[in-house]
Amino acid sequence: xAITYKPQLQSxxxxxxxxxxxxxxxxxxxxxxxxxxLLMQVSAMAAFRREMVxxxxxxxxxxxFLRLGYQSGLKDAELARKLRPHCSELxxxxxxxxxxxxxxxxxxxxxxxxxxxxSGGFYGELEWIDSFEVEICQTELGQMDEPACWSLLGxxxxxxxxxxxxxxxxxxxxxxxxxxxxxxxxxKPAEEWEDAAEFTQYFKADPIIEELYDLQSQVSSLRSSLxxxxxxxYGIGQSASYNRVCRMIDKAAxxxxxxxxxxxxxxxxxxxxxxxxxxSERAEQPFIAVNCAAIPPDLIEAELFxxxxxxxxxxxxxRPGRFERATTGTIFLDEVVELIPRxxxxxxxxxxxxxxxxxxxxxxxxxxxxxxxATNESLEKAVEEGRFRADLFYRLNVFPxxxxxxxxxxxxxxxxxxxxxxxxHSEYNKRTLGLSDKALELCLHYxxxxxxxxxxxxxxxxxxxxxxxxxISRESLFAGIAEPQSDQHQSVVDExxxxxxxxxxxxxxxxxxxxxxxxxxxxxxxxxxxxxAMDEAxxxxxxxARILGLTRPALAYRLKKSGILAES
Ligand SMILES: [Zn+2]
Numbered sequence: 001x002a003i004t005y006k007p008q009l010q011s012x013x014x015x016x017x018x019x020x021x022x023x024x025x026x027x028x029x030x031x032x033x034x035x036x037x038l039l040m041q042v043s044a045m046a047a048f049r050r051e052m053v054x055x056x057x058x059x060x061x062x063x064x065f066l067r068l069g070y071q072s073g074l075k076d077a078e079l080a081r082k083l084r085p086h087c088s089e090l091x092x093x094x095x096x097x098x099x100x101x102x103x104x105x106x107x108x109x110x111x112x113x114x115x116x117x118x119s120g121g122f123y124g125e126l127e128w129i130d131s132f133e134v135e136i137c138q139t140e141l142g143q144m145d146e147p148a149c150w151s152l153l154g155x156x157x158x159x160x161x162x163x164x165x166x167x168x169x170x171x172x173x174x175x176x177x178x179x180x181x182x183x184x185x186x187x188k189p190a191e192e193w194e195d196a197a198e199f200t201q202y203f204k205a206d207p208i209i210e211e212l213y214d215l216q217s218q219v220s221s222l223r224s225s226l227x228x229x230x231x232x233x234y235g236i237g238q239s240a241s242y243n244r245v246c247r248m249i250d251k252a253a254x255x256x257x258x259x260x261x262x263x264x265x266x267x268x269x270x271x272x273x274x275x276x277x278x279x280s281e282r283a284e285q286p287f288i289a290v291n292c293a294a295i296p297p298d299l300i301e302a303e304l305f306x307x308x309x310x311x312x313x314x315x316x317x318x319r320p321g322r323f324e325r326a327t328t329g330t331i332f333l334d335e336v337v338e339l340i341p342r343x344x345x346x347x348x349x350x351x352x353x354x355x356x357x358x359x360x361x362x363x364x365x366x367x368x369x370x371x372x373x374a375t376n377e378s379l380e381k382a383v384e385e386g387r388f389r390a391d392l393f394y395r396l397n398v399f400p401x402x403x404x405x406x407x408x409x410x411x412x413x414x415x416x417x418x419x420x421x422x423x424x425h426s427e428y429n430k431r432t433l434g435l436s437d438k439a440l441e442l443c444l445h446y447x448x449x450x451x452x453x454x455x456x457x458x459x460x461x462x463x464x465x466x467x468x469x470x471x472i473s474r475e476s477l478f479a480g481i482a483e484p485q486s487d488q489h490q491s492v493v494d495e496x497x498x499x500x501x502x503x504x505x506x507x508x509x510x511x512x513x514x515x516x517x518x519x520x521x522x523x524x525x526x527x528x529x530x531x532x533a534m535d536e537a538x539x540x541x542x543x544x545a546r547i548l549g550l551t552r553p554a555l556a557y558r559l560k561k562s563g564i565l566a567e568s
């Protein structure tokens with residue numbers, strides 16, 4: 001039935017709406033027109049809202065309730081059109097505020113409504129009295145910092161947009177939930193709001209679950225990489241040079257002395273730095289690793305020392321830097337030579353005074369951080385060239401530790417290889433038989449420019465390419481290497497990681513063909529082998545005999561016979 005148009009906004013009858021409500025208690029249903037409704041306690045809603053705010057934070061919870069209201073507003077716009085088919089635009093529109101009142105959510109008092117459906121123009125100003133959401137804030141959440149009638153606002157936006165057939169946005173310009181005198185809303189077409197795009201983001205569902213899964217996987221990968229790092233290859237090795245490093249690290253660990261780690265890329269500087277931290281009194285505190293070369297120079301200061309809001313374009317929030325986050329713990333500055341001069345100056349001050357200022361801030365903050373720096377290029381040279389402050393160099397160079405490259409401690413390689421095999425067996429759920437003898441031999445003759453990290457990668461590749469219960473061959477360790485075919489040439493990996501032909505390698509059965517083909521005599525072969533063995537054993541007959549698999553007397557006899565021993 002139709003309602004007569006009444007100019008007084010407040011006096012429009014809402015009897016047609018209340019008549020739509022049907023309580024069918026025997027059936028367990030309440031109907032509002034064709035919508036099934038629920039009667040639920042505001043207090044239950046309040047507890048729910050508090051839980052949402054506590055679990056998801058205000059911003060996400062706000063979006064959630066705005067969308068809740070939005071869905072309801074869309075349904076009610078449909079209902080209003082159905083119930084008031086022959087009414088004036090204004091009366092159809094007013095069904096929205098009335099439905100809000102009928103449902104007990106809020107009393108709506110229109111202050112000004114301008115509707116021009118032809119031109120699409122809309123302006124609305126309404127007051128909300130006794131909003132249930134304000135009540136919720138007062139009972140459950142306390143006073144908010146911003147307007148709090150979220151679901152009511154979502155409802156108003158949806159109802160009016162559907163009614164106008166274009167996007168209308170309402171904003172709550174004042175709200176009792178945040179301490180204002182009354183709740184007032186203003187609505188106009190989206191284009192007339194400057195920040196419409198930002199606001200309408202709230203109406204887009206924002207599935208938190210993807211983010212949670214993502215974070216979950218990040219946490220688990222961080223955790224496993226942390227476990228790996230903690231149980232990593234520090235201390236694996238028996239070579240004298242490496243043991244010397246370990247002894248120095250153990251000494252340096254206690255106390256707060258700055259440690260400077262020197263060595264080629266991939267020798268495991270971060271692993272050592274972490275070991276210093278884990279062996280120190282700070283082990284329970286944060287360990288923060290920073291690769292100075294990986295951060296753009298214009299961001300490095302903010303990244304390390306923090307930034308105050310507004311310090312530069314894009315600094316929209318104040319945040320602590322890595323030093324503040326590492327306080328009471330340890331910071332590891334890899335590639336420290338890459339620091340820009342201003343960052344060098346601040347670092348020096350941190351080391352000397354234990355204090356810093358964030359970028360764009362004049363407040364001095366004290367930090368208690370142990371610094372472990374590392375570099376793979378010479379800091380002395382950088383000082384000479386004027387790229388690195390001399391005073392900072394002296395400060396960092398209190399306890400320098402040089403970590404030897406892998407090629408200088410090849411006797412540790414089998415142990416390290418074993419370590420990485422175990423690691424990748426469990427990571428890939430596989431069980432190979434380990435390196436073949438040939439593969440190990442190749443590893444022991446390789447130059448390893450990428451050091452331990454390269455060995456780790458090579459072993460990983462080997463494990464991936466090798467089936468269970470098979471040995472890891474040279475070919476699966478190094479890409480592109482091929483077993484020699486019918487020709488006598490073999491491929492080996494040179495110091496640059498390139499596969500090259502090596503005609504001089506006699507380790508395959510083809511050496512016999514090669515010797516015979518070149519008309520070399522047995523006598524010459526025997527002599528050459530004995531001379532080589534003597535050289536390798538520093539002219540010690542017993543040593544050379546061991547190399548050749550002979551007894552000492554047997555070799556001595558042959559040496560004399562060929563005249564080699566008489567010569568020496
Ligand atoms: Zn409000």
